Amino acid sequence: MIKIKINGKEYKVKENLTILEAARQVGVEIPHLCYHPALEPEGSCRMCLVEIKGVPKLQLACSTLVKDGMEVETDNEKVREARKAVLEFLLAGHPLDCPICDKAGECKLQDYYYKYGLFEDKFEEEKPRRNKLMRIAPNLILDQERCILCTRCVRFLREITKTEELGVFNRGKESLISVYEQELVENNYSGNLVDICPVGAITDIDFRFKMRTWFLEKKKSICPLCGRGCNINIHFLPDTFPFKRERRVYRITPEPNPKINGYWICNLGRYGYHYIDNDRILVPSKRNENSEKLEEISWREFYEDIGNKIKVLIRRKKGEKIGAVVNLSLTNEEYEILKVFFKQCVPQSEIIVLGKEKGKGDNFLLTEDRNSNTRGAKKFGFIEKKIDIKKFLNNKELVIFFGHEITEHYGIQFLSEILKNIKTKVLIASNKGPLINLMDYILPSCVVAEKEGSFINCEGITQKFNRVLEPLGKSKSEIEILTSLAQKSGIWRNFLLYRRTG
Numbered sequence: 001m002i003k004i005k006i007n008g009k010e011y012k013v014k015e016n017l018t019i020l021e022a023a024r025q026v027g028v029e030i031p032h033l034c035y036h037p038a039l040e041p042e043g044s045c046r047m048c049l050v051e052i053k054g055v056p057k058l059q060l061a062c063s064t065l066v067k068d069g070m071e072v073e074t075d076n077e078k079v080r081e082a083r084k085a086v087l088e089f090l091l092a093g094h095p096l097d098c099p100i101c102d103k104a105g106e107c108k109l110q111d112y113y114y115k116y117g118l119f120e121d122k123f124e125e126e127k128p129r130r131n132k133l134m135r136i137a138p139n140l141i142l143d144q145e146r147c148i149l150c151t152r153c154v155r156f157l158r159e160i161t162k163t164e165e166l167g168v169f170n171r172g173k174e175s176l177i178s179v180y181e182q183e184l185v186e187n188n189y190s191g192n193l194v195d196i197c198p199v200g201a202i203t204d205i206d207f208r209f210k211m212r213t214w215f216l217e218k219k220k221s222i223c224p225l226c227g228r229g230c231n232i233n234i235h236f237l238p239d240t241f242p243f244k245r246e247r248r249v250y251r252i253t254p255e256p257n258p259k260i261n262g263y264w265i266c267n268l269g270r271y272g273y274h275y276i277d278n279d280r281i282l283v284p285s286k287r288n289e290n291s292e293k294l295e296e297i298s299w300r301e302f303y304e305d306i307g308n309k310i311k312v313l314i315r316r317k318k319g320e321k322i323g324a325v326v327n328l329s330l331t332n333e334e335y336e337i338l339k340v341f342f343k344q345c346v347p348q349s350e351i352i353v354l355g356k357e358k359g360k361g362d363n364f365l366l367t368e369d370r371n372s373n374t375r376g377a378k379k380f381g382f383i384e385k386k387i388d389i390k391k392f393l394n395n396k397e398l399v400i401f402f403g404h405e406i407t408e409h410y411g412i413q414f415l416s417e418i419l420k421n422i423k424t425k426v427l428i429a430s431n432k433g434p435l436i437n438l439m440d441y442i443l444p445s446c447v448v449a450e451k452e453g454s455f456i457n458c459e460g461i462t463q464k465f466n467r468v469l470e471p472l473g474k475s476k477s478e479i480e481i482l483t484s485l486a487q488k489s490g491i492w493r494n495f496l497l498y499r500r501t502g
């Protein structure tokens, strides 16, 4: 540790830090645009200028290392004047189209102008005209007029994805960011360019012009779309939004976590969120025996119907006629309940475990395993195995399916044939899918964003998450569903006992 003074106050900081990082750690803000903690410093924006005692010229805090005894001023007259001049320079070439810019409300240039700029506009010349609508990726638009050439995007593609699709072209005031030879930025992590762009130069087609950022709330969660468990922020319209909401969730961004995902998320995690609001099962329903149509029922009716069936099968010592098809994306807490319900309270019942089909991994964050909690399921004894599905289903009278995963392994035609012989088929799922037409009861369950719990990721790290959104429609978590069902199934006393003793 070394001692430095920042604005007259003494601090002990680690060696080998830059002034900007050291100041950040002790809670002193130094404005910056091109600096990003995960990228090599570039020193191009000049926003981080500070005065160091004994050094005649102002220095860059983002690339100057601290030294023992160093005295730094981050907010004196000289520094403030320099900052104002830098902002004036950056804004001279900027279109100032904040009212129609998606970054407005979270733009660092806009924030810094109000905090450190507020100068009178002396600019009389024509602003430079550039391409405002350049498609640089299937998911991204570059506005070259808004770009301040901080080169964060270029460094991200050089240092993190190592794909180098963007570069700085031309010299001096003609410099601009562009793609090489019209090739697009096509890698699994391109969406991160929107987050790291400090202004509104790179915008996301999925989010562009959909919602003003200040209407959105954000809360932390865990991405459930592969085994990595990347930490994310869900940006959603709160219930208090005064106008009609078309949907709740508008975007997903990474939440930094050095142990799991650093500062990034993959495009699957970023753009795969639409399932949270679209195609949801909203109410419990039951197939009418005569008309074959699904009709809404109450949760109570479901618990009584299925609870009675389980009670009768247990009383007749036919527990083996009960089956469950469990997926690999439930929470640890839900697996614990499943274990108590089926394995301990109805030990003759049979369970099979079927996860989602493997996808393509990329040796960075995205794993081949597209299930969110394979390790958690294993911890509670739910392991995916090859089975004879016909044999499993043939002698069942009641089967509860958790999710549609079985249809990723067996054709729907084949399933409809073998499911015909089962008297009662129940589906508990958050979204509509191919199993719906084959089921007798359909129950809406919560998506991850609507419940709390924990997952164990592919590296064995347990991560807890909280509820971000209220359950849509009449959805309930699997814990609520199984607990209420246990009360009506004649296993309540054992259920409570096993829950207490584990």
Ligand code: FES
Residues within 6 Å of the ligand: 031, 032, 033, 034, 035, 042, 043, 044, 045, 046, 047, 048, 049, 060, 061, 062, 063
């Ligand atoms: Fe230091 Fe840009 S943050 S020069």
